[in-house]
Amino acid sequence: MRRTFLALPLLLATQAGAETPVLTVYAGDYFTSEWGPGPKIEEGFEATCKCDLQFSTGDLLPRLLLEGERTKADVVIGLTSDVTARARETGLFAPHGQDNSTLTLPIEWTDDTFLPFNYGHTAFIYNETTMDAPPASFDALLEMDDDVKLVIQDPRTSISGLALVLWVEAVYGEKAGAVWEALAPKILTVTKDWSASYGMFTDGEVDMVLSYTTSPAYHMFAEEDFTKKAAIFPEGHYFMVETVAKVAGTDQPELADAFMAYVLSADFQRMIPMANWSLPSALPEDQWPEGWAELPLPEKVLFYSEDEAEARKAQAIETWRRALSQ
């Protein structure tokens, strides 16, 4: 009795789609929820491919590293630029075969394996009804009164937290330690992940939260709340990108190639802003959904190449940890 009980989900999983070819796409956990981009991508791609697109979610990189050559993935979507180095090392991925020149990113992209499908930048978000003098630059942020409280994410456990320490590194270089010491009294606390930080911000526990330049868009377009703003700094903002890649050992190479092409199609790119609350990687600004082009975005964008980020990461985190542990 108990045996059949255990086997039930297994049976259900194998029943679907025996004849039509299946494209298995590994995605980040948030991706496939009904309000995420997953369902729309599935619908859009299946309309063109005569295939069955199946998402499999989880913690992408650890899962790929654990599965190795045995991975069932044909395509992996959602690898962020800070993990691509490690992902590349596995040798699991094949060239994406797309033309990088069609990308509309604020930086030059030359990678032939990892193809960006959306981007954003780190930014501190504030509520303009409770903060009348938001900092106009990173320097001004450091000079703010210590009563203004920030919440950030831990660079050891969160991608956005890591982007922040690289941001400070990119703006201040050698002086990063002093910058963290100046920020320390304003940092109310550090959370494990972005969700907890953002929850503290919306609950009014902090004045500013480390998030993305696109965060106000969610409040504007989903909630008609125009009070949440990103503080834009002339020193520049750290660039964050999510990529898609084709698995070399795929048993559906044509479908995988078709999917890579679909990622750059206008159909896919147009749904990214409202479904993923981030900016499309290959869509000119004039084709963004209504209102998005007015979103304040930084003039200057900072970004470390994969190797450079890898080389600086450990030291930058240690500088952060030392300064905040005092």
Place this chain on the structure above:
Amino acid sequence: MAPRAQPIIGAGGVAAGGCVVAVVLASFVGLGLKAEVGRGIGPAEWAAIRFTVVQAVLSALLSVAFAIPLARALARRRFPGRGVLITLLGAPFILPVIVAVLGLLAVFGRTGWLNTGLGALGLPELSIYGLHGVVLAHVFFNLPLATRLLLQGWQSIPAERFRLAAQLNLPPRMVFRTLEWPLLKQVAPGAAALIFVICLTSFAVALTLGGGPRATTIELAIYQAFRFDFDLARASLLSLIQLGLAGGAALLALWVIPNFPLSAGLDRALTRWDARGGGQAWADAAIITFGSAFLLLPLFAILLAGLQGLPLMPPVVWQTAGNSLWVAILSIAVLLLIALPMAGWISTRQRGSAEAIGLIGLSASPLMIGTGWFILINPIADPVPLALPVTALINALMALPFALRILVPPMRDVLGAYDRLARSLGLRGWAAWRWLVLPRLRAQVGFAAGLTGALSVGDLGVIALFADPDRATLPLQMYRLMGAYRTEAAAGAALVLLAMALGLFWLCDKGGRWRVEA
């Protein structure tokens, strides 16, 4: 003296204990297969180990210290709604951490109720962030567990003893010394050790309320090693250090616990003559009020936020609630299959050190066990469809130490008191379970099952590593909502989760105590 006779129960216990050790060991074999030589343990990790131990010791001692007056007051008083209050007081223990943190901040945070009140009175703001915040949060989580374990101990004192004390006209102080203090010596060390181990594995709560990287725990270092550096060797090593600390604490506590069974009474209803008197009644009322306020106000904040979020909640939340229920029921079944024989086996031994085996699942880090099993299963079968059963198994392992602490002391009492009678009747094995042990331990079995179910519902567990879109659990769904800016809908999901965990707990707990004086 004749050789000790074969115990009347306990045959399956060695096998069950062996299974637990095997499950955990196997996961480390799995990790070993994939591990490469990493950078090892550095000063940052040593700092994390030091902080972890300090906060866990403080949290354990304070939780038990506050639980003693609360449990005593609850044991001495009968009032309308007492049963509901005791169930509700258990709620913090089963909350998912992110929900609990936001609930605590709503009360104790910078803009929380406490500081708003202090501000209105012109008093300075109290900051919750720091070591004291970590300890406060851990006491919030674990005071309910300590209180329940102590309360259960109090209820095991036979009513006749209090009657005798009343006849001798012993003052409350003497009643405490002669009846209650020996009991505390038997229950408190075990409860403290258990809470120490729980706090050892704390991570997100410690970081958030600790105010930053000063409050880095071993579990965070494990997560970092695994998730960010993919250094399985360092992650496994840290996990073994955590296991060693937990094991050490458990052995120390079990060694301290005196081993004398309380002789059984006639199972009569309890009247506490010694607790009469206005001053004592007021003191108990004050303690119960203060304890309830501390534990229930953050829950009330969660309830308020949740009620606003309920209408915004997508229907998929209900589907994931179904998955969570399935996992919880499976966890309860697995737990009872392991915990009952193990408790029987431990209770028949002179010393209780074998109970330390129960802790290895909790202290070896669920993330590591789940990962180890993923590595082992992967070459043979697709681990994804097994995500829910594996989660259920690991949840049962997490709950095992609690179940053992709940089951072992009363089982020892039952065996101590009825062993000779059972032998003279030739009652052993299954018959002894059926007619002697289970009927007397119904309340404890219900409590353990309820706790397991509730913990299982509330735990994010290992499912985050490899969950299918259709096989998400409720906590995972809640995190997905939060990750998609839907904080309010997530609060609604958190409320559903809380109600489900409490409901499951109440059903099992009440079922166990049906027609039994609580």
